[in-house]
Amino acid sequence: MEPTLPSPRLGDRSLFPALEARAYLNHAAISPPSQRVQAAVVELMSRYAAQGVGALSHSLEQRERLRQRLAALVGAAPDELGYVANTTAGVRAVALCVPWRARDRVVLLDGEFPANVTPWQRAAELFGLRLSWLRAQDFFGSLGAGLQTLEDALRLGARMVAVSAVQFQTGLRMPLAEIGALCRAHGAELFVDAIQGCGVVPIDVEAMQIDYLSCGSHKWLMGLEGVAFVYARRERAAALRPVVAGWLSHEEGLRFLFEGAGHLRYDRPIRARADLVEGGATPNILFAALEASVEPIAALGVPAILEHVGAYDDALERGLLERGFGSERSPIPAQRSGILAVQPPAGVELGPLHQGLQQRGIACTTPDGRLRFAPHWPNSLTEIDAVLAAVDETIASGARLT
Numbered sequence: 254m255e256p257t258l259p260s261p262r263l264g265d266r267s268l269f270p271a272l273e274a275r276a277y278l279n280h281a282a283i284s285p286p287s288q289r290v291q292a293a294v295v296e297l298m299s300r301y302a303a304q305g306v307g308a309l310s311h312s313l314e315q316r317e318r319l320r321q322r323l324a325a326l327v328g329a330a331p332d333e334l335g336y337v338a339n340t341t342a343g344v345r346a347v348a349l350c351v352p353w354r355a356r357d358r359v360v361l362l363d364g365e366f367p368a369n370v371t372p373w374q375r376a377a378e379l380f381g382l383r384l385s386w387l388r389a390q391d392f393f394g395s396l397g398a399g400l401q402t403l404e405d406a407l408r409l410g411a412r413m414v415a416v417s418a419v420q421f422q423t424g425l426r427m428p429l430a431e432i433g434a435l436c437r438a439h440g441a442e443l444f445v446d447a448i449q450g451c452g453v454v455p456i457d458v459e460a461m462q463i464d465y466l467s468c469g470s471h472k473w474l475m476g477l478e479g480v481a482f483v484y485a486r487r488e489r490a491a492a493l494r495p496v497v498a499g500w501l502s503h504e505e506g507l508r509f510l511f512e513g514a515g516h517l518r519y520d521r522p523i524r525a526r527a528d529l530v531e532g533g534a535t536p537n538i539l540f541a542a543l544e545a546s547v548e549p550i551a552a553l554g555v556p557a558i559l560e561h562v563g564a565y566d567d568a569l570e571r572g573l574l575e576r577g578f579g580s581e582r583s584p585i586p587a588q589r590s591g592i593l594a595v596q597p598p599a600g601v602e603l604g605p606l607h608q609g610l611q612q613r614g615i616a617c618t619t620p621d622g623r624l625r626f627a628p629h630w631p632n633s634l635t636e637i638d639a640v641l642a643a644v645d646e647t648i649a650s651g652a653r654l655t
């Protein structure tokens with residue numbers, strides 16, 4: 254009999270018994286797989302080991318169940334989602350498939366993670382698009398400046414606006430509802446890179462008037478690397494040019510394998526839906542992992558998770574401010590996410606500080622020159638004293654700090 258695994262509870266990491274760090278604060282980078290995720294992977298692997306292709310029908314059911322769950326997480330319909338390999342592949346699919354007109358303008362944000370930039374730059378080269386740049390940091394604090402620069406750009410006739418739900422280095426949560434309303438008012442389409450948001454901050458493609466969204470699994474959804482989903486609003490998907498289609502993108506594309514002779518044709522229509530991006534075999538093991546990691550998120554509820562990590566970040570931020578750190582977290586609750594980013598106090602160098610924390614079992618990262626902490630639902634607030642003690646010890650040890 255399978256051992257019963259503990260139920261997920263906020264602040265309880267008993268589903269992660271192998272985790273080495275005393276405080277694992279890297280969910281904005283890569284989340285560790287829970288025992289549930291590991292069990293789901295082993296279970297599906299065993300099925301494939303026993304049945305080979307016979308395991309496929311089980312996998313396909315799982316894939317569609319997961320599609321429903323992910324759609325519910327972002328307020329979409331399941332047929333508005335397609336699976337891709339990573340966030341970038343979702344950005345790329347949209348950037349290549351939009352029926353562009355030459356000189357269409359795409360609005361990008363300086364400061365964004367490059368996953369939401371490179372594909373648009375490539376599309377600009379291929380299709381003769383123009384790029385306009387705003388500053389992500391203009392959306393920090395009072396909303397006026399950022400939204401004003403966006404509206405100015407939209408007045409110039411932008412076709413597409415591409416933003417992240419949450420900025421990867423500062424954790425700034427973008428005002429997606431306001432951005433979506435402005436885009437809609439000016440006839441522009443809105444693309445969202447949701448990997449730093451989905452699973453920890455509420456995202457609703459309807460309420461936020463998002464047209465396209467791409468999100469990988471291995472951060473706040475707590476799945477494994479190598480699978481992501483892309484959302485395309487139904488009417489937008491219908492207008493896409495299927496530049497990235499493959500053999501499994503056709504309507505009834507599997508009939509020739511299962512229904513006898515006479516069905517092998519090359520002229521079946523390509524699905525006019527987001528899942529046209531599923532052009533070949535899918536990463537079924539990764540779907541099994543993702544289903545097992547998303548279940549606890551759905552059960553705990555994203556608002557409760559956000560409140561939990563908010564309380565964690567509040568307490569850690571307080572302790573760090575007392576020690577002379579500078580916080581890059583917005584004072585406005587609606588602009589906060591799971592991420593707490595700080596600058597070290599004067600005279601303390603980031604690299605050695607980070608190294609000292611790592612050695613003391615505090616797992617965090619230093620993207621773009623700041624110290625980034627990213628707790629998720631399993632992190633307990635009781636860890637915070639150990640984090641602050643590790644900070645004190647590292648600074649006191651002084652050896653490698655300037």
Ligand SMILES: Cc1ncc(COP(=O)(O)O)c(C=O)c1O
Pocket residue numbers: 339340341342366368369417419420421446448449469481
């Ligand atoms: C905002 C953002 N987008 C995208 C990615 C990664 O993209 P991909 O899933 O294509 O590796 C990251 C981090 O790795 C990120 O922080």
